[in-house]
Amino acid sequence: MDSASFLRVDRVEVGYGRTTVLDGLSLSVAKGEFVALLGSSGCGKTTLLRTIAGFASPRSGTVSLAGEDITALSPDRRGMALVFQSYALWPHMSVAANIGYGLKLRRLARAEIARRVADVMAMLGLDGLGERRPSELSGGQRQRVALGRALAVSPEILLLDEPLSNLDARVRLSVRQEIRQLQKRLGITAVHVTHDREEAMVMADRIVILDRGRIAQQGTPEAVYNRPASAFVAAFMGAENVLPLTVAVTGERITVAAGAANAAAVLPRDGRPLASGPVEARFRAEAARLEAGRAAPCEGFADFFGTVRGVSYPGGLWRHVVSIGERDILVDAAAATPPGTAVTVRVPAEHLFLFGPAPEPALPHSRPPAPSSGRAG
Structure with missing residues (x-):
């Protein structure tokens, strides 16, 4: 297997009804790489993340991990963990129970769950907060709990769906540095959705800019910033x-x-x-x-x-x-x-x-109506 293709999305088309959201998109992510999906609302970045995670099914194309086709696998069988924008913590559970929830679903022994939860809490600076409920935590602490729940199951790929957008500016700066340092230290492969250009620049090894379901440009933060390939990318990069x-x-x-x-x-x-x-x-x-x-x-x-x-x-x-x-x-x-x-x-x-002059805008991409059977409905 090519090391640059640990995670591979190959010519994937995803849509809802007659509207196409991802238009034959292909993307490869290397093992241990941190990739940021950047774009404005409606560009397809969240749909791409959901397709990788298994929550959206492509009309065509494949998703593969470590050379294995996982397109038809359910989300729980993909070896991935998703951190949501809304934290998605159980309000009635303690911090420790939230972090260990995925391990409990995997039926690990109680002692092993306790050990892993303790390790994760120590790693994320949550020591002493194990018995608190999410409502008793700050926004930054809740985000660390959501991240801890994802890391506890030792995922092959960490998927981040705008996890910092609910935090205030000061906390966001510190948490994004913590996530990046943790990803580097653990060697986890990460795919991060964001609309924040600066966030993508400081966190990612590679930025992938999406526009209307296609990749407009991808490259290192420096390359995309200093050598935009189109007027659209230049504008998006400031x-x-x-x-x-x-x-x-x-x-x-x-x-x-x-x-x-x-x-x-x-x-x-x-x-x-x-x-x-x-x-x-x-x-x-x-x-x-x-x-x-x-x-x-x-x-x-x-x-x-x-x-x-x-x-x-x-x-x-x-x-x-x-x-x-x-x-x-x-x-x-x-x-x-x-x-x-x-x-x-x-x-x-x-x-x-x-x-140069911009090309004529493409018509909205939609699927043609199904041919009539010739029979009355």
């Missing part, structure tokens, strides 16, 4: 500033034509699959520099001309709303520039993402 440009592509050079709101520039092609003509330029607020007036041209930068319309302080940096042509963009800077100031927004070539 490059929400959008400005139009016209370019001429010659060999390894991209020549940007001067426009009413931008200077001429020559940029390296850097492997970008572009053709000459109109393009969409995207960049992040923190990637640009703000200079008063019209700055002198500088090699390796794209310059846009605009006017500051507003300034705010979200913390750490000053955020500027800059009007460029008919569009407003955001630029972060260490110092505030007053509204009304004419400025140059300067973007380094490596942080400027260029994309």
Whole structure:
């Protein structure tokens, strides 16, 4: 068996009624790898997790684990454990009973259950809380109990369905680090669903971005962040500033034509699959520099001309709303520039993402109606 295919989803199609949610999707996960499924609501990430877990049945395609086809196996026979967003703890049971619940279902001896529960509680910092009920715990503690219940059964794969979304920001930061450190220490294979870009970046070995039931891009956090493959991925990874440009592509050079709101520039092609003509330029607020007036041209930068319309302080940096042509963009800077100031927004070539015209949007994917039998119903 290929070590990169410990868990394999092969050309899976999943739908509800006539609507297709996963559209021939394939994904491989290596043993011990932490993969984050990232995407907006409705992209199919939770359906993919449920299909891996066995709670959703594919219309076609297969799911395999360690080379064995498990597509038809029930969830309890897959060697996986799922941690839910809602914790899903039994309110009438103690912490110890909740953690040991899966072991009790497997009919382990009482002494063995007690030993494993004690080990898990010690590992998760829950010592002394064994007799408490979930209602007597904080949100972070309840999440650790849910995680402990999953780990107690020694799963081959840990599935995480937005387990941190119910926690407040401070607790979420600490718990996600704990989960990541624990996953590394135990060598567990993990698949984590989230809509939080930062959470995926800091926790995962690999990010898989889904869009309308297909994989839009996958790779290391650094690769997906710095080399988005499409305008959709760039926007999802924070490059929400959008400005139009016209370019001429010659060999390894991209020549940007001067426009009413931008200077001429020559940029390296850097492997970008572009053709000459109109393009969409995207960049992040923190990637640009703000200079008063019209700055002198500088090699390796794209310059846009605009006017500051507003300034705010979200913390750490000053955020500027800059009007460029008919569009407003955001630029972060260490110092505030007053509204009304004419400025140059300067973007380094490596942080400027260029994309050709978007393809025509596909029609919603649905199954055709069944042919008529010719008989009255």
